[in-house]
Amino acid sequence: MSTFYDEVQALKARYPDWLSATMPALRLAQEKHGYLSPDALRECANALGTTPAFCESVATFYDMLHLQPVGRHMVEVCTNLPCALAGAQRVVEAFEEQLGLRAGETTGDGEITFRTVECLGGCGRATVVAVDERYHEFVTPEKVPEIVGAVRGNA
Amino acid sequence: MGTPELILAHTDERDLAQLDEYRAIGGYRSLARARELEPAALIQAITDATLRGRGGAGFPMGRKASLIDQKNPRKYVVVNADESEPGAFKDREIMGRNPHLLIEGCLITARAIEAHAVFIYIRGEYLTEYEILDRAVEDARAADLFGDVDVVVHRGAGAYICGEESALLESLEGKRGQPRPRPPFPPVTGLYAKPTQINNVQTIATVPKILELGVEEFAKIGVPSSPGTAVFSLSGNVARPGNYELPLGTPLRSLIYDVGGGIPDGRAIKGIIPGGSSVPILTPDQLDTPLDYDSIQAAGSFFGSAAVIVVDDRCCMVQLALRAAKFYMHESCGKCTPCREGTRWLVQLLTRIEEGDAVDADLELLESVCSRMLGRSLCALGDFAVYPVSSYLRKFRGEFQQHVDEGACPYGAESSIAGIEAPIDAHMHHPTVEVPG
Incomplete structure (x- = not known):
């Protein structure tokens, strides 16, 4: 079974610029953690090779990405x-x-x-x-x- | 109706999401034809067919293509499938029922501008259509239809503004979806700062049909200034809402009464929003307006995304304006001042009017805020926020005045949309509840 890190690497490979994988990676992190908790943002940032702050700045823009706990x-x-x-x-x-x-x-x-x-x-x-x-x-x-x-x- | 369906042809009798079914009706033959033609000839055909953008702005697709620097080795095709204009649900139907037509259009467009990568940006909420489209892409890839082109389906994550092309490109690059200052326009500096052809789903899906019919035959459909068909999304207070593909130039009355079955419950039409919630409202005396770009503009509104919303006489126009204003406030990206501040002023003023707390000067202030926003924002969203408010105010001034004079909403709970909540209300009034465990 591939890890979250590996899955994000595969996402990055789909695009001419790895940055484009940010949103799919955030979605993946949300699926894994239930919402984009500080831990989820750190894990996502690490896999993408950027900062948690950048990931958070992107996530706050979109309605389907949750920065607070939500129901199952x-x-x-x-x-x-x-x-x-x-x-x-x-x-x-x-x-x-x-x-x-x-x-x-x-x-x-x-x-x-x-x-x-x-x-x-x-x-x-x-x-x-x-x-x-x-x-x-x-x-x-x-x-x-x-x-x-x-x-x-x-x- | 005997109308020539192009985009949705055969979708009732066949499952065109299956590659073999799509091929059985002649699918991917236009691609084969395109590959025998020079790229310049393809751009010429699209230009000669006067194919205008079906997403909202109506900009000629061929003109966009002609602005692309053909010598640049890296170019992109981007499909705007971020359909989120309230009232519009045509692209969802096209992708769900005829995904290969869109893919074929993508591959022909890629050939026209000599691009090797196509990105389809589909709005995040369309999960089912994403699955259908992604599977169709994999099927087409497996059938070796891609040649030297790759197609990637990219999901959005919920933001109306990403339907604006420069915001979409930002979002596709992995950033917040905030519009870019223009010029430069995407054909010059688009995705990853490379020349980019960006068009709406239906626009791209029409390209194979132009090759299939030939420019001359295609031009016979619709009206000379806007040839072809459009899939009209009919919604609101109408007996048979739905998507209907009709030739451009079909009268509004025919769509609402002949196709849509008229207004239910013996009600009267109060207004018709012809192009999605962002365009100025029309009144029943304008029902004979032909549904094409130029005619609707002459009537004082816009073709927009061909999303026709019918409003019957039970609806309070202040409530409707307020609900629309709350949407645009929620979706304003906050980058430029007129839109960020103006949308909040609109909501506050309309709330005051609806609650009966406004004075005469507030109506003038509302007009003033509208005129100060119009044409001053970085992208069209600022204008979109204004059009419903300013047009309802202009056409239903008496109703707004009545709210002020009576110190209350004359409709109150009797309005068909009384009490309607908006997501922004939850942001403002309900603190987030901690989930236990």
């Missing part, structure tokens, strides 16, 4: 204009009620982080919900318990 599962509801017009706020509220939290928070057992996100590119099939990066489309409040149940079932 990520549930995201798009609330941008097309989803808003289709009733996304009622979907948000159904998740908040079902999970007992507010958008931006994580369940007490550390299983699920729930948040609103900007446009996911499923506007014709609104409301769009992403569960661990897999899309559920045409989501209505009625479908929320089933989605939460499936996430919990995977826990």
Whole structure:
């Protein structure tokens, strides 16, 4: 089995300049550590041959890279204009009620982080919900318990 | 409809993500033809076909290619697959259902500018489409279709601004996705400071079709100033939302009523955003506007990314402007002052208006902030933040004034988007909760 260090070397080899491997390497580190903890950033920087500060400066720019702990599962509801017009706020509220939290928070057992996100590119099939990066489309409040149940079932 | 589908042709009856299926409909024949032609002839064909960028700016692809220094031994093709304009979901469909067409377009474009490396920058959220596209790339590579060209699919990580081409190049170089000052433009100084042809997914995917049909036949589709088709992403308050490939110049009314089935629940149209959330809104009296670059511009808006969002009469326009403004504030990269500061002013002023705390002078201040932002930012995001706000204010001034006069939102909870939250709200109001264990 290849180590994180080896995998990052393979990523670097894909590009004319190793720097381009920064984002895929950060993603890999996040998958390994759950979020980009100081340790994850150090390990990533070491494998890339740069500094943790550089890695952190890149990571803070992107919504899918997490500098704070998040739940094992990520549930995201798009609330941008097309989803808003289709009733996304009622979907948000159904998740908040079902999970007992507010958008931006994580369940007490550390299983699920729930948040609103900007446009996911499923506007014709609104409301769009992403569960661990897999899309559920045409989501209505009625479908929320089933989605939460499936996430919990995977826990 | 009897419309000539180019990009999405056969996607209903075949799984074109499979290489053999794509080949069965004549796939990769345009590439073979391209390899028999001189690079200059390919650029000429793209130029003669008047292929304009389908990503937002509408810049002619051939003109970009003609700016590339052909003598430079290192050149790159970059595909902008960072589709993130609210309302747009066409590139996702093209990549998910016809990935080889995009790959074929990449290889022909590489031949045209004599590049040996292609990078497809796909937005991070499109995991399923990334998997489909990456597999198609591996299949095409295994079938020896690449020749001396390599194709790398690179995933973004969530940033609207990376759809802006210079920000995309920064991001692809492994940095924060902040736009570059221009000039120089990417065809001169692009990826790794080398000449770079950067185009949207649909633009590149149209290239094989130009070779397949021939320039003359291609030019017969659409209107003379904008030949070809566009995949229109129809969303919002419409009976049949979805992606529809139609010739450029199709009337807006036809897209919404004939194709989209009209407005549900017997409601009336209040406004139509024709090119994604960043463009000025049109009103129902403009429904006969043909959907092509020049006609939409003449109507006071932009073709943008062909993302048509329909808004019915239940929606409060101040709430809609505020939600759009929150998006652009969230996505502003913070590099230049008019955009970084201006987007915050827009959100604060619109919040004050929506909550009934504004005075008359606030509407003038809102106009003033808009005019001070417009055309003053390093990239188009600053303008994009302004267009929804300034156009809703101009076209629905009475509704904004009503908020001020009544000291409350006239729609309140009755608005179709009442209470809509935005990610920026969570940033501002909810502290991060520590995960136990």
